[in-house]
Every structure is written in C-alpha cells, then in structure tokens.
Amino acid sequence: MALTGPVLGMLAFTLLTFWGIASWALVRTLRQEGRKVELLEHQDRIDTYSPQALAELREWVEDNPDDPLADQARRQYNECVDVLEETDRHFYDWSREEIESLDRL
Amino acid sequence: MANSEAKTARAEWGTRFGFLMAMVGAMVGAGNIWRFPFVMGDNGGGAFIVAFLVLLFVLAVPGLMAEVALGRYTNKGIVGAFRDVTGRGGMVGFGVVVLMVNIALMSYYSPVIGWTLYYAVHSLLFTFTAPGFEAGAFMDDMFENGLLVVGLHTVVMAAIAGVLALGIREGVERIVVYAVPALVISLVVMTVRGLTLPGASEGLAFTFGIQWEYLTYSDTWIAALGQALFSTGLGWGIAMTIGSYLREYDDVPLGGGVFTAIGESSVGILAALAIFPIVFAVGAEPNAGPGLAFVSLVQVFPEIPLGGLVGILFFVGFFLATFTSGLLITEVGVTTVAEETRFDRTQTVLGVCGGIWLLGIPSAYDVAILDYLDFVFANWGLPLATLMIIGIIGWVMGPKRLRLLAVNQNAGIYVGRWWDPVIKYVIPAVMIFIMGYFAYDNFGTAEMYGGMAVLVGFPIIGYVLMSLVSRRDARSEATKVPGGDD
Numbered sequence: 243m244a245l246t247g248p249v250l251g252m253l254a255f256t257l258l259t260f261w262g263i264a265s266w267a268l269v270r271t272l273r274q275e276g277r278k279v280e281l282l283e284h285q286d287r288i289d290t291y292s293p294q295a296l297a298e299l300r301e302w303v304e305d306n307p308d309d310p311l312a313d314q315a316r317r318q319y320n321e322c323v324d325v326l327e328e329t330d331r332h333f334y335d336w337s338r339e340e341i342e343s344l345d346r347l
Numbered sequence: 348m349a350n351s352e353a354k355t356a357r358a359e360w361g362t363r364f365g366f367l368m369a370m371v372g373a374m375v376g377a378g379n380i381w382r383f384p385f386v387m388g389d390n391g392g393g394a395f396i397v398a399f400l401v402l403l404f405v406l407a408v409p410g411l412m413a414e415v416a417l418g419r420y421t422n423k424g425i426v427g428a429f430r431d432v433t434g435r436g437g438m439v440g441f442g443v444v445v446l447m448v449n450i451a452l453m454s455y456y457s458p459v460i461g462w463t464l465y466y467a468v469h470s471l472l473f474t475f476t477a478p479g480f481e482a483g484a485f486m487d488d489m490f491e492n493g494l495l496v497v498g499l500h501t502v503v504m505a506a507i508a509g510v511l512a513l514g515i516r517e518g519v520e521r522i523v524v525y526a527v528p529a530l531v532i533s534l535v536v537m538t539v540r541g542l543t544l545p546g547a548s549e550g551l552a553f554t555f556g557i558q559w560e561y562l563t564y565s566d567t568w569i570a571a572l573g574q575a576l577f578s579t580g581l582g583w584g585i586a587m588t589i590g591s592y593l594r595e596y597d598d599v600p601l602g603g604g605v606f607t608a609i610g611e612s613s614v615g616i617l618a619a620l621a622i623f624p625i626v627f628a629v630g631a632e633p634n635a636g637p638g639l640a641f642v643s644l645v646q647v648f649p650e651i652p653l654g655g656l657v658g659i660l661f662f663v664g665f666f667l668a669t670f671t672s673g674l675l676i677t678e679v680g681v682t683t684v685a686e687e688t689r690f691d692r693t694q695t696v697l698g699v700c701g702g703i704w705l706l707g708i709p710s711a712y713d714v715a716i717l718d719y720l721d722f723v724f725a726n727w728g729l730p731l732a733t734l735m736i737i738g739i740i741g742w743v744m745g746p747k748r749l750r751l752l753a754v755n756q757n758a759g760i761y762v763g764r765w766w767d768p769v770i771k772y773v774i775p776a777v778m779i780f781i782m783g784y785f786a787y788d789n790f791g792t793a794e795m796y797g798g799m800a801v802l803v804g805f806p807i808i809g810y811v812l813m814s815l816v817s818r819r820d821a822r823s824e825a826t827k828v829p830g831g832d833d
Contacts, residue, residue, distance in 0.1 A: 245548040252393035253555045260613040267606035274759050275363040295755035
C-alpha cells in the first residue's frame with residue numbers, strides 16, 4: 243500500500259484534531275492558571291463564575307428555593323457577586339454594566 | 348491524636364501541570380501502547396478515528412468532567428464522596444464496589460507493570476539486539492516462570508508503595524511531571540526513527556488508511572466505544588480521587604475533561620505513529636496485546652539502525668506509562684482507606700499495597716488467571732464501577748446541581764445544559780448495554796459466570812458492609828449523646 247492523498251489527509255486530520263485540541267487545552271488551562279495566580283496575588287479573591295454560568299445559577303436558585311442544596315448555591319452566588327463588586331480586576335469577562343446589574347440572593 | 352490532626356489538612360496538587368500530568372499519567376497505560384494502534388488499523392483506520400472521536404466527545408469528556416467535579420466538590424475519596432451524596436446507609440456501599448473493582452484491577456495490572464519493567468531492564472542490557480536472541484522464546488520463558496513474575500510484581504508494588512508513602516505532592520506529582528513528558532518524548536523519537544525507515548509508509552497506510560464502510564459495522568463502534576471508555580479510565584474512581592486533591596480555584600472541565608480525554612488519546616495516536624511504521628518496515632506481524640510489544644517490536648530492533656537505543660526508549664517509556672497508571676489506581680484505595688480508618692498515610696499505603704500484592708500473586712504466577720480476571724473486570728467490573736459513579740451523579744445528586752455548583756465554578760470553559768442528559772441517561776445506558784452485550788456474546792462461558800458473580804456479588808457485599816458500618820456508627824453516636832441529670 244502506498245501513501246495516498248486520503249491517507250496523508252487522515253494523518254493530518256488526526257494529528258491536528260487530537261494533538262491540536264490537547265495542546266490548545268493544555269496551553270489555555272496553564273495560561274488561565276497563571277492569570278488566576280496573578281489575580282490572587284493582587285487582590286486575594288477572584289470571581290468564581292462566568293456571566294453565563296452565574297445567571298444560570300441564579301435562575302436555578304430562584305426556581306428551586308427549597309432544594310437541600312439551595313443554601314449552598316445561594317452562598318456561592320453571593321460570594322461571586324461580592325467579589326465582583328469589591329475587586330477591580332476579574333478573571334471572567336465581566337462588563338461594568340453586568341456587575342452593576344447583579345444583586346445578592 | 349496526631350493522626351487525626353494530620354488528617355485535618357488535606358493534600359493538594361502543587362501545580363496545575365502536576366494535576367494534568369497525574370490525569371494523563373493515570374489514563375495512559377498498556378492499552379494505549381499495545382492495543383490502540385492495532386485496533387485502529389484493524390477497524391477501518393480513519394473510519395475508526397471518526398467513530399472514536401465522536402464517542403470521546405459524547406461520552407468520555409462529559410463523564411470525566413462529572414467524575415473530577417464530584418471529587419473536587421466533596422474533597423473526599425470514593426466512599427466519603429458517596430456518603431456525602433447518598434447520606435449514611437447501605438447506598439454508600441456502591442462506593443465500596445468501585446473500591447473493590449479498583450483493587451481487583453490493580454492486583455492483575457501490577458504483574459503487567461512487572462512485565463514492562465522486565466523488558467525495560469533487558470532493553471538497557473541490550474539483550475534484544477544480542478546475537479541469537481529469540482523474541483518468542485524470551486516472552487514464553489518469562490510467562491512460564493511464575494516465580495520471576497511474582498518477584499517483578501513484588502518489586503512493582505514495593506516501588507508504588509515507596510512513591511505513595513511520600514504523599515500526593517512529594518510522591519505522585521514529582522513522578523508524573525517527569526514520567527509523562529518522558530513517555531511522549533520517547534514516542535516522538537521513535538516516530539522520527541520509524542518514519543525515516545524504508546517501507547514505513549506501509550505502516551501509515553495500515554493505520555491511517557480510510558475505509559469508510561467500517562462506520563456501518565457495529566464491530567467498529569463497539570471497538571471505538573471500548574477504547575473511548577476504558578482507555579480514558581472513566582468511572583473507575585481515579586479521576587474522582589485525583590479531582591479531590593484540586594485546589595479551591597482550579598478548573599474542572601477544561602483540564603479534567605477535555606485535556607485528559609483528548610490528551611491521553613493523543614498518546615495512543617502517537618504510539619500508532621511510533622510503532623507501526625517500524626513494524627511494517629521490517630515485515631513483522633502487526634499484532635495486538637503482548638505479542639505486539641514483546642514479540643513483533645522486539646524482533647524489529649535488531650533489524651534497524653540504532654535499534655538498541657530505540658528499544659530502550661520504547662520499553663522505558665512503556666514502563667513509565669504502566670507505572671504511573673499503577674500509582675494512581677492504587678492511590679484510589681489509599682485515599683479512601685486513609686479517610687475511612689484511623690491509620691495514617693504510611694500505614695494505609697503499606698496495608699493497601701500489601702493487600703494488592705497478596706491478591707496479585709495468583710495472577711503473577713499464572714498468566715491464565717491474569718487473562719481471566721482481565722476479561723471479567725474489563726467487560727463487567729469496570730462498567731459496573733462506572734455505572735455506580737455516574738449513577739449517583741446522574742440519579743442521586745443530579746447532573747444539573749453538580750454542573751452549577753462544581754463543574755462551572757472556576758471553570759476554564761462553560762458547560763451548558765446539553766451535559767445533563769448525557770450524564771443522566773446516555774452514559775448509564777451505554778454501560779448497561781456494554782455489560783449486556785458482553786454477557787450475550789460470552790453466554791455460558793466461565794468468564795460470563797465470573798462477570799455475573801462480580802455484577803451481583805460486589806454490590807451486595809458493599810451494601811451489607813456499609814449498612815453494618817452505618818448501624819455501628821449510629822449506635823456509637825447515640826452513646827455519645829450526653830445524658831441529663833436524671
């Protein structure tokens with residue numbers, strides 16, 4: 243069997259897909275770690291949720307106020323809101339308007 | 348009381364890189380080296396890759412996210428995590444099932460690590476390139492020499508105990524941050540050597556040739572499913588244990604899910620690139636299992652320039668791959684037993700490693716016992732463990748609650764609602780399908796009866812054991828209640 247175009251194409255696709263995604267994930271997560279460390283050295287606390295994730299958490303707490311884990315969810319939500327309001331640098335992409343629109347649960 | 352004081356401060360990974368290497372080091376094992384390349388080439392090459400990739404993203408990535416997240420959420424080993432989710436009682440025993448499967452798995456995996464150690468040592472002695480060397484006879488001699496393999500098994504378990512006794516950061520992390528990159532480098536060097544040999548293109552064509560019709564064969568999907576689930580170690584308690592040592596602000600889904608599943612599969616792809624061009628270049632048999640590593644490849648080394656050095660790279664890398672898996676599989680038992688008993692870490696390491704060593708002697712002595720156990724636990728024991736872990740997340744804790752409280756907290760990527768039904772329905776259904784499929788396929792065989800014994804016996808043992816423990820704890824707590832004046 244010779245090396246045909248499809249074989250080389252599949253080889254390139256496989257390498258790009260697997261090693262490409264693995265390398266992207268490794269670099270991204272290590273960079274994020276570096277950013278978190280930098281923020282923690284600067285201000286001791288960092289925001290723990292992205293805008294989308296925090297909105298979903300709030301929605302769940304409002305829909306399930308009597309859930310056994312609702313108190314914990316509320317605590318985590320409020321903690322993130324407090325950090326966002328008390329710090330000037332954030333890990334996630336929060337705009338000033340988004341932060342101002344937040345209120346504790 | 349010194350013990351209880353020590354137990355209040357739980358260990359953490361020292362670096363993000365250490366955690367990532369621990370995840371990949373745990374999941375990359377013998378299967379990536381001696382199984383994946385052949386399964387890929389034998390199931391349509393590129394077509395298999397497509398099926399495998401789909402299943403990785405649909406099952407393995409979300410499943411690993413769930414397992415790591417539960418570990419981080421509870422900050423406990425298997426039994427403690429199950430207790431946090433289910434409350435006290437017999438249901439905690441389903442965590443004991445995971446523990447039992449892990450210990451059984453390690454009891455027959457340790458002799459396999461011993462084989463790779465034996466070959467690594469002989470590669471350093473340049474045995475394989477010596478005149479008159481017979482690869483088949485050399486392997487048969489090793490398998491037939493029960494005492495030799497028992498000795499290797501002893502050395503392996505002692506080495507694992509030595510590393511684990513040093514702890515998570517000083518022991519496990521220090522090893523994996525060097526061992527995993529060393530494995531990758533050795534495979535890269537082998538790949539370069541292999542691809543520059545005349546006739547190497549045959550190996551590439553076997554591995555990466557595309558036969559799209561294979562996507563319509565159920566066997567291709569079953570093989571891809573087995574590889575996607577078992578190679579990534581989903582649901583064995585390893586990812587949960589590693590996740591339980593994450594730090595407060597660490598991400599789960601990007602590192603514990605995407606990087607782990609794709610990264611460890613990438614090592615399998617690299618192994619295919621490293622091994623098959625060399626195997627085909629000299630016309631050796633593209634086998635699967637020990638035959639590929641211990642016969643086909645060993646026959647190749649004397650035939651190629653710098654073969655002795657390539658042999659060292661391969662077998663030392665192979666040993667590191669299996670050894671790091673063994674470390675983390677054993678850590679599952681050590682973490683859990685240390686938390687559930689009054690023993691300190693060193694005592695627990697000695698107890699767990701000693702127990703595994705004792706249980707592993709039959710498998711080390713007789714390779715037929717090892718094969719039997721491997722078949723039973725790969726087809727029924729491990730899917731049962733996965734069903735237990737994903738089952739309590741999906742049906743007791745609830746995937747949405749875990750996603751909101753742990754997966755998306757401090758996450759490097761946002762995980763949306765699509766994740767919930769995958770955890771609740773898809774993964775459990777696939778596990779039940781796998782167990783049923785293999786029971787049907789092996790109906791009436793000794794392996795099937797062994798598998799059924801595991802499926803029925805382990806949950807009963809776990810349930811009864813933890814019911815008794817729970818009752819005893821309730822009694823002792825009741826006696827601790829201070830009495831009144833009357």
